[in-house]
Amino acid sequence: MQNVLVTGGAGFIGSHLVPHLLALGHQVTVLDDLSNGREENIPSEAEFIKMDICNEKITGVMQKKKFDSIIHLAGQTAVSESLKDPIMDEKLNIEGMINILRSACQTGVARIIFSSTAAAYGNNENLPLRESALATPLSFYGLSKVTAEKYIRLYHDYFGIDYIIFRFANVYGERQGDGGEGGVISIFAKQIANDQDIAVFGDGGQTRDFIYAGDISSGLGQALVTDNTNDTYNLSTYTQTSLKQLITLFGNIAHKNFSIKYTKARSGDIYHSMLDNTKAIEKLDWHMHTSLSEGLNKTFAYFKKVKAEAHQCGDISGDIK
Template sequence: MKVLVTGGAGFIGSHIVDQLIARGDQVAIVDNISTGKETQIHPQASFYKMDLTSPGLLEVLEREKPEAVIHQAAQIHVNTSVLDPVFDANVNILGTIRLLEASRQTGVKKVVYASSAAVYGDPQYLPIDEQHPVQPLSGYGISKYTPEHYLSVYHHLYGLEYTILRYANVYGLRQDPRGEGGVISIFIDKVINDQPLTIFGDGEQTRDYIYVEDVAKANLAATAAGEGEVLNIGTGVSTSLNEVVRLFNDISGKENAVQYGPERSGDIKHSYFNNEKACSVLNWKPAVSFTEGLRKTYEYYCHEYRKMDK
C-alpha cells in the first residue's frame, strides 16, 4: 500500500512510518519540522518539508498518489489554542480541510485521523466510551473535534473512507520534553537531571497512559478496518501521578523529590478510556504495560542524554 503520513517526522508519526515501512508499504511524509525532527525521518520514505496549510499540498498528493492518508500533523498545545486560537484553528481545522480536498481530488481511498481525549472535556462517567458526550474545554479540543465532522461529510459527499482515533495520553520514545512533551517525558527529563518533579494538586489525578508503539499499531490496523468508526485508543487502565512517581523511583533506583503545588484551574481530575470497541473493530490491543513502557522510555532517554554529554 502507498501511504502518506502527515507529521511523519514527529513523535507518533515517525513510529507509524517505521511500522508501515517494516510492513512493506511505500511511505511519503509531509512535515514542516515545527515539532518533528529530520533525524526521525525514515531513510526509505519520501519527505516533503511543507506546512499543512500550503497550497503545494495538492501537488504532493498528485505526485505520490497515496491510497491512504494517516493524518497526524497538528497544533498540539492547549495553551497555544488559548493564546492564539486563530493559529490553532488554521492548522487543525483549515489544514485538515485542505488535506481532505487534496485527498478527494487525487483518489485517496482512506483517511485515518488522529483525534484526542480533549474532545470529551470533563468526564461525566468513567471509563470514557465513544458514546460519552463531547464537550471540549479548550480551543484545542474544538479544533480536534471539528475535523471529525468534515470527515463524515466528505464520506457522505465523495465516498472518502475514514477512521477516527481518539488518543489517550501517549508517551514513549522520541517525545520531546522541551517541546511537545507530556508529563511522562517531562518527568523523565527531571529524573535524569536530578531535579524535583512538580505536581499540581495532591497527585491522585489519574490518566490513561498508552505507549507510542501501540498507538502506531492501531493506526496501521485502521488503514484496513474501522470504516466510519470513532475509536478510543487507550489502555483502559487508570494511573495516578503519585503512582507514576513511585514507578520512576523503582526504575531509576533513586528517591525523586516531589514538589506539590496548588491545583490548576481547568485541570481534569480523572480520565481513562474504555477501549473495547477499538480492540474489537481493529483486532488490536495494547501490548506494552505501563511499567514496561516507562522502563523502555527511561532507558532510551538515559542513552540519548549520554550522547548529548559527549
C-alpha cells in the same frame, strides 16, 4: 500493500509509526514542516517532503504521488498553547485538516485516518469513556479536534472518502517532547535523568490513561486494512494511573528518591480520564502489548541515553533540553 502519506511523520508518534508501516511493507511518504518534528526521525526508506499542512501545494503533491491512504498526525497538540493562541490552534487543526481533506478528495485518496484526542470528551466523570459519550471539550485544542472530526464525517457524506477517527488516550514513549497530552511522562523522565525535583501541576491525584506510542502505531496500521471504516475508535489501555502512581513507578525504575513540588493546576486540564478500548479490540482486531512499566522503562532509558550523549558532546551540565 499501500502507498501511504503520513502528515507529521517526523514527530514523536510518527517516529514510531513510519518504521512500523515500512516493516509491514507499505510505501511511506512523510510530509512535515519540521516545526516540531525532526528529520532524523524519518527512516531513509521513507520519502520526505518538507511542507506545511496549510500549503495549497499539497494538492499537487497528492496528485503526483497517488496515495491510497493518509494518516493525519500533523497539528497543534498542547492544551496550554491552544489557550494562549487559539488562532494558531484553529489554523493548524481545522484549516490544515480541511486542506488535507480537500486535496485528498480531489486526488482520489480512498481513506483518511485521523489522530483525535481524549480531550474531546472534556471533564466527563462517567468513566470509562466510550465513543458514544457526548463530546464536550474544555479547551480550544479539544474543540478544534472535535471540529476536525465533524469535517471528516461531512466529507465522507458529501464526497465518499472513507475515514477512521482515533481518539488517543495519553500517548508517551521515546522521542516525545514536553508538549502534548502525554508530555508529563517525558517531562518527568527528563527531570529524573537530570537529578531535578519533580514538578506537578495540581495535587497529583489527577489520573490519565497512558498508552505507549508503539501500541498507537499498531492501531494506525490496522486502520489501513480494516473493513470497519467510517467510525470512531478509542486507542487506550482502559486503565487509570494517577500522577503520584506514575512518580512511584519512575522511582522504582530509576532507583532514586526525589522531591516533588506541587504547583497550581493548569486551566483546561481535566482531572480524570480513562477510555474504553473494547470497540477497537473487537472491530479492528487491535491489542495493546506494552505495559506501563515496560513503556516507562523504554522511555527512561531513552532519556538517560540522550543525557549521556549530550554530556559526551561537551554539554557541561549534561542536562536534557
